[in-house]
Amino acid sequence: MRASIAGRLRAAGCVFAEDEADLLIAAASGPEQLDDMVQRRAAGLPLEHVVGWAEFCGLRIAVGPGVFVPRRRSEFLAGQAIAAVRQSAPSGPWLVVDLCCGSGAVGVAVAARLSTLGPVELHAADIDPAAVQCAQANVATVGGTVYQGDLYDALPAGLAGRVGVLVVNAPYVPTGEIALMPPEARLHEPLVALDGGPDGVMLHRRVAAAAPDWLAAGGCLLIETSERQSQQTAAAMTAAGLTAAVSADEELDATVVIGTLADGA
Numbered sequence: 228m229r230a231s232i233a234g235r236l237r238a239a240g241c242v243f244a245e246d247e248a249d250l251l252i253a254a255a256s257g258p259e260q261l262d263d264m265v266q267r268r269a270a271g272l273p274l275e276h277v278v279g280w281a282e283f284c285g286l287r288i289a290v291g292p293g294v295f296v297p298r299r300r301s302e303f304l305a306g307q308a309i310a311a312v313r314q315s316a317p318s319g320p321w322l323v324v325d326l327c328c329g330s331g332a333v334g335v336a337v338a339a340r341l342s343t344l345g346p347v348e349l350h351a352a353d354i355d356p357a358a359v360q361c362a363q364a365n366v367a368t369v370g371g372t373v374y375q376g377d378l379y380d381a382l383p384a385g386l387a388g389r390v391g392v393l394v395v396n397a398p399y400v401p402t403g404e405i406a407l408m409p410p411e412a413r414l415h416e417p418l419v420a421l422d423g424g425p426d427g428v429m430l431h432r433r434v435a436a437a438a439p440d441w442l443a444a445g446g447c448l449l450i451e452t453s454e455r456q457s458q459q460t461a462a463a464m465t466a467a468g469l470t471a472a473v474s475a476d477e478e479l480d481a482t483v484v485i486g487t488l489a490d491g492a
């Protein structure tokens with residue numbers, strides 16, 4: 228059975244056909260569901276949408292249809308956020324906000340790790356109702372709350388000036404490059420999750436500009452970006468009065484810009 232499923236997946240262009248066959252066999256409740264799952268995967272649906280979850284930072288994150296699939300490279304963003312917040316407040320309590328949260332993977336990974344070290348409170352927000360619904364299940368596992376709305380408009384006013392770490396993986400694909408993305412993303416993830424505006428940095432500018440109103444003194448904003456766009460993302464943070472630094476991981480092909488609000492700000 229495994230060999231024939233792997234053959235169907237390979238013929239459809241799945242590079243890791245054997246591994247995917249194992250995942251589908253484990254996820255299916257019976258032969259009919261398995262056949263349906265193989266068909267949907269062979270038709271090009273992301274594996275994570277077929278099985279209903281993605282592995283992220285060692286956690287199983289639920290990912291519903293039409294919700295952005297958390298990428299392995301964003302594990303770097305989560306790791307950097309954990310390191311940054313621990314530096315500013317070694318034993319907590321920590322107030323974490325995940326803006327543009329999608330499934331909530333990044334915020335959940337940060338809060339799950341921090342919760343082994345001290346008290347943590349997670350707030351997550353997204354503009355897309357499908358993402359918010361999906362994030363609710365994931366964020367509940369760490370006792371957090373999810374809101375729907377445009378960037379900071381979604382957050383309760385009482386968080387202003389109190390956020391220790393603000394993690395953001397907003398869309399950063401330039402509009403003109405979306406057509407060049409792999410079909411799995413282009414056809415099965417919503418445009419609102421991909422489109423970063425003409426130069427891909429539109430949302431980064433908006434996030435950075437208002438960050439000082441939400442961060443606590445010494446708090447950090449971390450934005451995932453690309454190596455190519457990192458100087459523009461950093462410039463947006465500097466213009467907002469944050470001290471910006473670029474951090475990168477070659478193996479994960481990941482770039483994060485970290486902006487810190489001065490301690491006495």
Ligand SMILES: C[S@@+](CC[C@H](N)C(=O)[O-])C[C@H]1O[C@@H](n2cnc3c(N)ncnc32)[C@H](O)[C@@H]1O
Binds near residue numbers: 296353358399
């Ligand atoms: C690239 S996805 C990242 C999702 C998640 N942070 C992750 O890393 O898996 C970007 C997310 O930003 C959300 N988004 C786009 N524009 C937004 C806005 N103006 N306000 C809030 N969320 C927004 C999209 O709905 C999408 O879920």
